[in-house]
Amino acid sequence: MFEHDEDIIESFSFDVPLNPYKRYPKTYGMYKNGHINRLNIVNQKVIPFTIFCLKHLERLYIQNTCLYCCNCQQSDVIEYFPLSLKELSIYDTNITHLSEQLGKLTNLQTLKLSNVGLTTLPDSIDNLSSLLMLYLPFNNITSLPITIKHLRSLQQITLKNNPYLRSVQQLNGLPSLEVLDASYCSIESLPRDLPKLIDLYMSNNNLKRLDGIQTLGNGTSSKKFFYFDMNYIGLVTPRIQRMEDIILTLVELPEGFKVLVEVVVIGLNLTNNPTAKSFENETFYNDNITSVLGHTYQITTILDGLLKDYQAHIRPNFGEGPTKINFDILVSSFGPIQDMDMSYTMNCYFRQRWRDERLQFAEGVGVLSLSTRMLERLWRPDTVFYNSKYSYLHTIPTSNRLWRLFPDGSIWYSSRITVKARCNMNLKRFPVDTQICQLLIGSFANAASDIEYGWRLGNNKSVNFDAKVLLSQFDLIKYPQYDEIRNMNGRNFSILRVDFVLKRHMGYYILQVYVPSSMLVILSWVAFFIHREATADRVNIGVMTFLSLTTLSFDIRNYTAAVPYLTALDWFVIVTYAFLLASLLQFAFVHYFTKFGYGDPSTYFPDSLDGVLSNEENAEILDYIRRPSMFYPPSSNVNEKTIQINRNPWLSNICRYVRRLWFCISGNTKYKRSIRKRTSRIGINSRSELDVFARIVFPVSFILFNILYWFYFLHFQN
Numbered sequence: 198m199f200e201h202d203e204d205i206i207e208s209f210s211f212d213v214p215l216n217p218y219k220r221y222p223k224t225y226g227m228y229k230n231g232h233i234n235r236l237n238i239v240n241q242k243v244i245p246f247t248i249f250c251l252k253h254l255e256r257l258y259i260q261n262t263c264l265y266c267c268n269c270q271q272s273d274v275i276e277y278f279p280l281s282l283k284e285l286s287i288y289d290t291n292i293t294h295l296s297e298q299l300g301k302l303t304n305l306q307t308l309k310l311s312n313v314g315l316t317t318l319p320d321s322i323d324n325l326s327s328l329l330m331l332y333l334p335f336n337n338i339t340s341l342p343i344t345i346k347h348l349r350s351l352q353q354i355t356l357k358n359n360p361y362l363r364s365v366q367q368l369n370g371l372p373s374l375e376v377l378d379a380s381y382c383s384i385e386s387l388p389r390d391l392p393k394l395i396d397l398y399m400s401n402n403n404l405k406r407l408d409g410i411q412t413l414g415n416g417t418s419s420k421k422f423f424y425f426d427m428n429y430i431g432l433v434t435p436r437i438q439r440m441e442d443i444i445l446t447l448v449e450l451p452e453g454f455k456v457l458v459e460v461v462v463i464g465l466n467l468t469n470n471p472t473a474k475s476f477e478n479e480t481f482y483n484d485n486i487t488s489v490l491g492h493t494y495q496i497t498t499i500l501d502g503l504l505k506d507y508q509a510h511i512r513p514n515f516g517e518g519p520t521k522i523n524f525d526i527l528v529s530s531f532g533p534i535q536d537m538d539m540s541y542t543m544n545c546y547f548r549q550r551w552r553d554e555r556l557q558f559a560e561g562v563g564v565l566s567l568s569t570r571m572l573e574r575l576w577r578p579d580t581v582f583y584n585s586k587y588s589y590l591h592t593i594p595t596s597n598r599l600w601r602l603f604p605d606g607s608i609w610y611s612s613r614i615t616v617k618a619r620c621n622m623n624l625k626r627f628p629v630d631t632q633i634c635q636l637l638i639g640s641f642a643n644a645a646s647d648i649e650y651g652w653r654l655g656n657n658k659s660v661n662f663d664a665k666v667l668l669s670q671f672d673l674i675k676y677p678q679y680d681e682i683r684n685m686n687g688r689n690f691s692i693l694r695v696d697f698v699l700k701r702h703m704g705y706y707i708l709q710v711y712v713p714s715s716m717l718v719i720l721s722w723v724a725f726f727i728h729r730e731a732t733a734d735r736v737n738i739g740v741m742t743f744l745s746l747t748t749l750s751f752d753i754r755n756y757t758a759a760v761p762y763l764t765a766l767d768w769f770v771i772v773t774y775a776f777l778l779a780s781l782l783q784f785a786f787v788h789y790f791t792k793f794g795y796g797d798p799s800t801y802f803p804d805s806l807d808g809v810l811s812n813e814e815n816a817e818i819l820d821y822i823r824r825p826s827m828f829y830p831p832s833s834n835v836n837e838k839t840i841q842i843n844r845n846p847w848l849s850n851i852c853r854y855v856r857r858l859w860f861c862i863s864g865n866t867k868y869k870r871s872i873r874k875r876t877s878r879i880g881i882n883s884r885s886e887l888d889v890f891a892r893i894v895f896p897v898s899f900i901l902f903n904i905l906y907w908f909y910f911l912h913f914q915n
Contacts, residue, residue, distance in 0.1 A: 202233040202251055209245045213238075223260075238262050249277040260288040272291045275299050283327075287313055291658050311335050313656070323347035334358050334378075341367040349373060355566075357381050357398070362829055380424070380563060392416025394635065397564060404428040425565070450703045499558050500571070509576050512647065513553040513606075519646055522578050523636065523653035524693060524810075526660045532668050534634070534699065536758045538637030539622045540586055541634050541697070548611045549578065550653055557606040565602040571599055577610070578648055582635035583692070588616045627757065627764040628706040629910040631674070631698065638693040645682055645691040652678055652693065660695055671699040710766060713749055714773045717742045718899055721780040725891045729787050739781040746773060765910050787885045833869055 206213045206226060213236070214225045227235035232253035238244055243263045249252075264274045264287075275296045275391045278285065282302055286309040293314045300321030308325070309332040315338050322328075323344035330353045337361040345367050353376040356362060362382040368374065369390040377391070380400040387399070393416055404425060414421050426690035466744065476865075512520050527546040534541040553576065582588055590612055591597040597613035620634035648907070650660035656678045666673075679694045721742045724735040748769050 199687075202231070202253070205247050205250050208247045227256075228600040244274075249279065252279050253281055254279045255281055256281060256284040256286075258286045258288075259290060262290060264290060264292070264837070269398075275302075278302060280304065283307070285309070286332075287311075289313070289654060291654065292858055293318050298323045303327065306330070308332065318342050318345070320344045326350065329353070331355070338362050341365065345365050346639070350357070352376065353377070363403075381566075385698070387413070389413075395419050395421050397421070399428070400424050400563065401427040401566065404430055406430065427566070435830065485851045499565075500567075503556050503558065504574055507555055507574070509574055511575055512643075513551065513555065519691075520551060521649050521651060522580070523651050524548065524659060525653040526695075528660070528662045528666060531666055531673070531697075532670075534620070534632075534668070534671055536622065536624065536627070536756070539620050539758065540617055541620050542615065542617045543636075544613070544615045546611055547614050548609065548653070549580065550607060550609050551578065554606045564604075565601065567600070568597055568601060571596040571609070572598070575608070579641040579643065580638060580650075581617060581641045583639055584619045584635060586617045586619060590614050598704045622758070623762050624758060624764050625762055626910055627766055628701050628703060629765050631700045632671075634697045634699060636695040636697070638695075639690050641750065645689045648691060649682055650691045650693045652740050656680070665858070668699075668706070669681060669702075671701055674700050706766065710749070710753055711769065711825055712747060714770060715899075716777045716904075717746050717749075718773055721777050721894055722781060722892070724784060725888045729885045729888065732788060735784045736781075739777065739784065743774075743777050743781070746777060765906075769906060772906075774897060776895065778889070783887060783891050787887045790885070790887075792794055797862040 203215070206215065211224065215233075216227060223239035224241065225237050226233050233251050234253055235256040236248070236251070236254060236260075237249075237258040238758070239258075239260045239262065241262045244259060250745050261880050262532050272815060274820075275298055280301060282305060283300070283304055284307040285305060286307070288309070292310065294317050295310075295315070298321075299319050299320045301324070302326060304327055304747060305325050306327050306772060307330045309330075311332065312335040315333060316339055318333075318338070320342045321344075323340060325348065328348050328351055332350075332353075332355045334355050335358045338356065339361045341362075341364075342429065344368060349372055351371055352373065354368070356365070356377075356379045358381045359379075360381070360383060362379070363385055365377070365379055365384055366386070366389050368377070371391060372376045373393055374391050375393050376396045377388075377394060377855050378396075378398040379402070382402055384402040384404065385397065387407060387409055391411050391413050394414040395417065397413065405428070407425065407539075413423075514520050525548050528543055529546065530541060530544040542738060556575075591614065598609045601609045603609070616636070618634070618636055620632065620633075622630075622632050624630065639650060658678075659679055660676055662673070662676075675696075675698045676698050677696050677698075678776055681692055681694060681698070682689050684690075685690050700701045721739060724738045725736075753766065759765070795850070
């Protein structure tokens with residue numbers, strides 16, 4: 198598609214200056230001998246797919262730019278990188294894992310992946326036979342592949358700030374490794390077979406012993422620096438002969454140290470290990486070991502120099518533009534989410550990072566992790582939560598704060614806080630609703646011209662949830678992040694916003710409200726199947742269901758906010774009330790048209806029906822009269838004196854009842870007509886047509902209402 202590399206660059210969606218003369222911009226390219234051999238891409242949305250057409254590219258630097266292209270995954274993009282690459286650097290971009298296709302980059306000499314969320318390395322890394330430097334700080338690496346020991350040219354590995362990394366034993370056997378930086382990890386034991394090792398940084402780990410230290414660097418006579426401060430080293434046999442310039446009390450040294458006579462060590466740092474014992478009465482002699490660094494004194498000297506003329510009330514970069522504060526948040530718990538006061542509570546690790554050039558120091562010291570008391574002497578941003586009702590910092594057993602100072606003056610400040618924030622809820626569709634609860638972060642007093650806030654890992658990547666976070670009443674659908682400028686009181690403020698999109702669980706409300714309310718409506722329909730003369734029975738059913746629904750509605754209001762509008766739940770309860778009231782009014786109409794009163798129909802019978810009905814008819818009528826209602830016992834007023842019944846044998850009675858049951862089930866019209874004729878002769882009410890009508894109309898209407906109700910609130914939500 199392209200004849201020249203310049204054509205490829207012109208196809209990018211952003212400008213890429215080539216060979217800038219004065220000051221290098223963030224995004225630029227270097228053009229040499231008709232080809233692009235170096236390319237920097239910083240703070241762009243996505244790398245263009247045509248970048249893979251640069252077949253002579255040797256150095257590629259990507260920062261805060263998404264690697265997605267077309268339908269590729271982040272890790273799959275690696276296989277399309279040109280094979281000519283010698284240096285690949287990716288910063289602040291989410292990758293998590295690398296494709297096995299990484300092994301195709303056989304010319305690669307430097308691989309830098311910093312703050313990309315990397316968890317594992319591919320086994321094919323052993324194909325990078327030319328690799329000299331592997332730089333993987335600020336990631337989530339849990340283990341190293343066993344194939345890494347085949348990188349015979351590898352000279353430097355940086356693994357610092359990988360808190361889940363517990364072992365580096367996979368590095369045993371690397372013949373050319375000179376520098377290993379694995380500070381601020383969780384490593385529990387040292388590697389044993391690194392003959393060319395010169396610099397070893399193992400600060401802030403979980404080391405308890407230093408077994409095998411005598412074999413580290415035993416293949417070279419170069420002077421070495423070993424750092425083991427901030428560990429748990431405790432076991433000692435003092436066999437070291439002569440250590441000069443001991444400034445702090447050292448811990449007991451392990452058996453392996455007696456062999457250090459054979460190793461030339463210029464720097465050995467063992468300060469701040471918790472099980473220290475005094476060596477004040479010991480005399481040590483060894484001309485090869487020339488000094489032990491007093492690391493604490495060195496740090497104190499550095500800080501004294503930095504803070505000598507430091508003014509904490511003046512922000513960094515004052516007079517040269519706004520101070521940039523970058524955030525990321527790890528949410529450890531979320532909830533409760535309360536409808537009554539429209540708020541939510543969250544517990545999180547709140548991390549801020551900014552750069553103060555006044556605090557720059559030499560890189561050889563490493564990252565300083567000091568007491569939070571030092572924060573009182575430094576400038577800090579006045580960050581607040583704008584929509585917070587109250588917030589507090591956890592202080593038990595100690596203040597839950599951590600800060601680290603980097604050589605370039607960058608400060609990383611982390612604190613564990615609990616925030617209860619307002620959530621402006623619209624409950625018109627409660628409980629079939631989806632709410633958006635915001636978290637607004639910004640400066641209390643400084644405008645956007647003074648402090649500029651941003652997300653450290655970019656939008657939608659800087660807020661993360663602990664895997665164990667579960668919500669009881671809601672599902673967390675998404676939590677997009679935004680940075681924006683808002684005008685407040687005539688000033689523009691830089692604000693970070695997180696929108697927690699929450700969809701309410703329906704199960705609780707279905708079981709506690711919808712099902713009981715529907716059952717009360719269905720119960721009210723039982724009255725349509727009771728005799729129209731049973732006035733007390735039917736009135737009792739109507740009143741009881743009405744009062745039960747009233748009690749249920751009071752319970753509903755105990756856990757819903759008092760809002761000035763009707764919610765979806767209110768509409769359902771109102772319609773339920775309407776159905777119950779309609780069933781009562783229906784019986785009022787039925788009772789109004791009742792011909793012969795109410796109660797026991799036998800009280801209205803004539804004294805004798807002789808000559809009116811046959812014996813068989815008398816028996817059937819008597820059976821009808823004595824048939825019990827739901828709440829009243831069978832009538833005892835009708836006896837053989839009133840109606841003459843021929844006593845047939847029990848077998849004939851059974852046959853007659855079976856025949857009558859068959860007529861009822863089959864709906865025999867002649868049988869129905871004869872019953873109406875016989876009952877009309879003695880003044881018994883006929884079946885109410887309103888009851889027959891209600892038995893069909895009420896259930897159908899309620900079903901139609903539920904279909905419309907759920908269809909509307911489930912499929913037409915805002």
